[in-house]
Amino acid sequence: MMRQFELVERVKAYDPNADEEQLNRAYVYAMKMHGSQLRASGDPYFSHPIDVAGILTRYKLDCASIVTALLHDTIEDTDATLDEVRRLFGTEVARLVDGVTKLTRIQISSDNAKQAENFRKLLLAMSEDIRVLLVKLADRLHNMRTLHFIKKEEKRKRIAQETMDIYAPLAERIGMAEIKTELEDLAFRELHGDAKESIEARLTFLREQGGSLVPKIIEELRDTLKANGLDAEVTGREKSPYSIWCKMQRKNVSFEQLSDIMAFRVTVGTLERCYQALGIIHGAYPMVPDRFKDYISTPKRNGYQSIHTAVIGPQRLRIEIQIRTAEMHSVAELGVAAHWSYKQGTPSMEGRQYRWIRELLEILEHTASPEEFLEHTKLEMFADQVFCFTPKGDLIGLPSGATPVDFAYNVHTEVGDRCVSAKVNGRLVPLRTVLRNGDQVEIATSKAQTPSPEWERFVVTGKARAQIxxxxxxxxxxxxxxxxxxxxxxxxxxxxxxxxxxxxxxxxxxxxxxxxxxxxxxxxxxxxxxxxxxxxxxxxxxxxxKLANALSFGRNRKKTKAEAEPHLRIRGMIPGMAMHFAKCCHPLPGDRIVGIVTTGKGITIHTIDCDQLETFSNEPERWLDLGWDHETVGTAHVGRITVVVSNEPGSLGALTTVIAQNLGNITNLKITNRQQDFFDMLVDVEVQDVRHLTNIIAALRANAAINYVERAKH
Incomplete structure (x- = not known):
C-alpha cells in the first residue's frame, strides 16, 4: 500500500502546483471513514482507494482526480455524505465523487428497464466530466487485479463479464489502450482460463525458440531506415493473449496459423517522417495486400493516429509494423489522459474523443424512455458495432460491417422492404457500402420496390437477413x-x-x-x-x-436480329424509326419498358428499372412511353441471369441441362469471379418472354448445384 507522502510526491512530480494539503486531507479522511473495513483479500479496505489513486498517477491526472479516487467509495460504503465531501473538498471534487458513485451502482441486470436506466446514468455522468469515467476505470482495474480473492465463482464470472462487456470497450472508446488490454486479459483469465493458459504456454515456447529473432528484425529495420537517412526508434510488441484468442476465433484458425503475433513499432520525430518511413519500408520489403491503414490522415474516433502496414520483412517473415510520432504514441497509450482540455482550463466536450458522448446526449433528448434509448444506441461503446444517424438525428446501432440495407431494416421493416437507394453523408452510394461510425444515412423508398435476394449476400443483421x-x-x-x-x-x-x-x-x-x-x-x-x-x-x-411439342420452340426459334424485329409491334413507337434493345438490361416481352431517342441510332428500349435511365433523367424530351403490343410467340429474346455455381464436378453441366430442359438456349456465358468454392457467372439465355425466363430461374434455384440465381439488372 502506498504511503501518504509517496502519493503526494508522485503527484507533485508531474504537477508542481498540485494542492498538497488537499491530497493529505483526502488521504487521512478516506482512511478514517473506511476504518476497520476489510476487502475479500483480508487487506484494509482503504488500501483500495489508495491503489486506485496510484493507478491514476501513472496517467498524470490532475489533483482533483486523485482526490476523487481517494474518496470515490466513501459515500457508497461509509457514513460520509455528499454535503460533507463538498464542504471539506470543494464543489468540483464533490461533483466528481457523486458521478463515480452513480457509476458504481451500474451492473448488468436481466431487468431491461433497470439496465437501460443504469446505462442512461452512465452516459450522463460521463457527459458531465470525462474524469468520472477515468476514475471508474482505475477502480475497476484494481478490482480486477484482486478478483481472485472473491470466493464465489459465480460472482467472479459476473464481474469479469461485466468488465468485458462495459468497461474494456469504454476504455477503448476513450483511447486508454493499456487499461483496456489489462482489463480484457484479467477478465479473459476468469472467463476462459484454460484458453489463456494454453496461449501463454505457446507464447513462452515461441520466446524461447525465437529469442534472438526479434532483436534481429528490430536491428535490420533500424539499419534499413538509417541507411535511407532516417533515424527512428524501433521496438517489438507481443500481442496480448486475449487479442490472439479473438483473432483465432474470428478467423477460425489455430495458434500456429497466425503470422502476426509480434508487432513492430517505428517511432519518428515528425508527421512528415512517418510517411518517409512508410516509403522506405515499402521500398525495401514486399507489402502484404489489404493490410495497410492510414489512421494519421483519418484518425479513429478516440483520437488514435498511426500508420499500420504489413510486409514480408527481415528474415522473410510476415510482420506487422506501426509507424507514429512520439506524441501519437502517447495518445495511443494514454488516450484522453494524454491531452485533455481541462489541463488548460475547464473540461470541454468538444474534442474528438468526447464527441460520441455528446452525440448520444442529443439523441437522449429525443427518446421517450431509457429502454428506447438503450435499444437505439447500446452506448456506442462496443468495439464490434458502428453507430449511424438518420437525417433527423436518431442514432442507429448496427454490427460492424453493416450496410444501408441493414440500416433501413433497423429503422423499420417496411423501410427495408421498400429501400431503393441510399445517401451516406449526402452522397449517393451503392446499397452494399459498409457503414462507418458517425455516418448519416438517408434511405429512399418506393412502393414498387421489393427485397432483392442479392441483398442477403451482404447484409449482416439477423433482422434484415430473416426478412429478406x-x-x-x-x-x-x-x-x-x-x-x-x-x-x-x-x-x-x-x-x-x-x-x-x-x-x-x-x-x-x-x-x-x-x-x-x-x-x-x-x-x-x-x-x-x-x-x-x-x-x-x-x-x-x-x-x-411426346418430344415434338417439347422441341417445337427450339426448332421454330427466330433470332433477335433485324429480320426478326419488324415482326415485333411496340406500342408507342414512332413510325419509321430504327429500334434496338438495350444490352444493359435486356428487356423481354412482359417487362415494363421505355424508349430513349438517340440521334442517328433510333430508339433504344430499356426496362423501366434500368440503372442507365438515370443518365437521361434531365432529358425528358428523349423519353417514350412504350409497351409490348403482344408477346410474339416463337420469337427469341435474350435474357441475362447472374448465377453462382458450386465449384464441383458436374455443376456446369447441371446448369446447362436445366436451362435446356426448360427450353432455353444459352448464347453466352462469362465467369465474372472465381473463388475456392463458387464461380460467379453471367449467362445470356434465349427465351420467349419474362415468364419463360422466370420459369428457368425457378428451375435453377431448385437444383443443388446452383447456389444463387437472379435476373441481371445491369
Whole structure:
C-alpha cells in the first residue's frame, strides 16, 4: 500500500502546483471513514482507494482526480455524505465523487428497464466530466487485479463479464489502450482460463525458440531506415493473449496459423517522417495486400493516429509494423489522459474523443424512455458495432460491417422492404457500402420496390437477413407454383389427359401434403416429377413419349436480329424509326419498358428499372412511353441471369441441362469471379418472354448445384 507522502510526491512530480494539503486531507479522511473495513483479500479496505489513486498517477491526472479516487467509495460504503465531501473538498471534487458513485451502482441486470436506466446514468455522468469515467476505470482495474480473492465463482464470472462487456470497450472508446488490454486479459483469465493458459504456454515456447529473432528484425529495420537517412526508434510488441484468442476465433484458425503475433513499432520525430518511413519500408520489403491503414490522415474516433502496414520483412517473415510520432504514441497509450482540455482550463466536450458522448446526449433528448434509448444506441461503446444517424438525428446501432440495407431494416421493416437507394453523408452510394461510425444515412423508398435476394449476400443483421429470406421464400413459392402447374399441364396434355385439382386431391395423402397448391409447388421445386404425379393420379398408365411439342420452340426459334424485329409491334413507337434493345438490361416481352431517342441510332428500349435511365433523367424530351403490343410467340429474346455455381464436378453441366430442359438456349456465358468454392457467372439465355425466363430461374434455384440465381439488372 502506498504511503501518504509517496502519493503526494508522485503527484507533485508531474504537477508542481498540485494542492498538497488537499491530497493529505483526502488521504487521512478516506482512511478514517473506511476504518476497520476489510476487502475479500483480508487487506484494509482503504488500501483500495489508495491503489486506485496510484493507478491514476501513472496517467498524470490532475489533483482533483486523485482526490476523487481517494474518496470515490466513501459515500457508497461509509457514513460520509455528499454535503460533507463538498464542504471539506470543494464543489468540483464533490461533483466528481457523486458521478463515480452513480457509476458504481451500474451492473448488468436481466431487468431491461433497470439496465437501460443504469446505462442512461452512465452516459450522463460521463457527459458531465470525462474524469468520472477515468476514475471508474482505475477502480475497476484494481478490482480486477484482486478478483481472485472473491470466493464465489459465480460472482467472479459476473464481474469479469461485466468488465468485458462495459468497461474494456469504454476504455477503448476513450483511447486508454493499456487499461483496456489489462482489463480484457484479467477478465479473459476468469472467463476462459484454460484458453489463456494454453496461449501463454505457446507464447513462452515461441520466446524461447525465437529469442534472438526479434532483436534481429528490430536491428535490420533500424539499419534499413538509417541507411535511407532516417533515424527512428524501433521496438517489438507481443500481442496480448486475449487479442490472439479473438483473432483465432474470428478467423477460425489455430495458434500456429497466425503470422502476426509480434508487432513492430517505428517511432519518428515528425508527421512528415512517418510517411518517409512508410516509403522506405515499402521500398525495401514486399507489402502484404489489404493490410495497410492510414489512421494519421483519418484518425479513429478516440483520437488514435498511426500508420499500420504489413510486409514480408527481415528474415522473410510476415510482420506487422506501426509507424507514429512520439506524441501519437502517447495518445495511443494514454488516450484522453494524454491531452485533455481541462489541463488548460475547464473540461470541454468538444474534442474528438468526447464527441460520441455528446452525440448520444442529443439523441437522449429525443427518446421517450431509457429502454428506447438503450435499444437505439447500446452506448456506442462496443468495439464490434458502428453507430449511424438518420437525417433527423436518431442514432442507429448496427454490427460492424453493416450496410444501408441493414440500416433501413433497423429503422423499420417496411423501410427495408421498400429501400431503393441510399445517401451516406449526402452522397449517393451503392446499397452494399459498409457503414462507418458517425455516418448519416438517408434511405429512399418506393412502393414498387421489393427485397432483392442479392441483398442477403451482404447484409449482416439477423433482422434484415430473416426478412429478406422470408420474402424470397414467398417469391420462390410463387415461381415454383407457376412452373409446377406448367409442367403438370404439359405432361397431362401430352398423354391425352386434362389436369384438374380434383384429380390431384386424390393423391395428397400419398405425398403427405395438405393442399393441391403444395403438391404443385413440390413439382415446381423438382422434389417431385410431373410424371410421378400423373402415374399416382392414373395408376398403371403407360407413358407415351411426346418430344415434338417439347422441341417445337427450339426448332421454330427466330433470332433477335433485324429480320426478326419488324415482326415485333411496340406500342408507342414512332413510325419509321430504327429500334434496338438495350444490352444493359435486356428487356423481354412482359417487362415494363421505355424508349430513349438517340440521334442517328433510333430508339433504344430499356426496362423501366434500368440503372442507365438515370443518365437521361434531365432529358425528358428523349423519353417514350412504350409497351409490348403482344408477346410474339416463337420469337427469341435474350435474357441475362447472374448465377453462382458450386465449384464441383458436374455443376456446369447441371446448369446447362436445366436451362435446356426448360427450353432455353444459352448464347453466352462469362465467369465474372472465381473463388475456392463458387464461380460467379453471367449467362445470356434465349427465351420467349419474362415468364419463360422466370420459369428457368425457378428451375435453377431448385437444383443443388446452383447456389444463387437472379435476373441481371445491369
Amino acid at each position: 429470406r422470408k420474402f424470397v421464400r414467398s417469391q420462390h413459392r410463387d415461381q415454383y407454383l407457376s412452373l409446377g402447374r406448367q409442367l403438370l399441364e404439359r405432361t397431362f396434355k401430352e398423354q391425352g389427359y386434362q389436369l384438374t385439382d380434383k384429380g390431384l386431391e386424390g393423391v395428397l395423402k400419398k405425398y403427405r401434403l395438405n393442399a393441391v397448391e403444395d403438391l404443385i409447388v413440390e413439382v415446381g421445386a423438382t422434389h417431385l416429377t410431373a410424371k410421378e404425379v400423373m402415374q399416382a393420379v392414373y395408376p398403371g398408365i403407360k407413358m407415351l413419349p
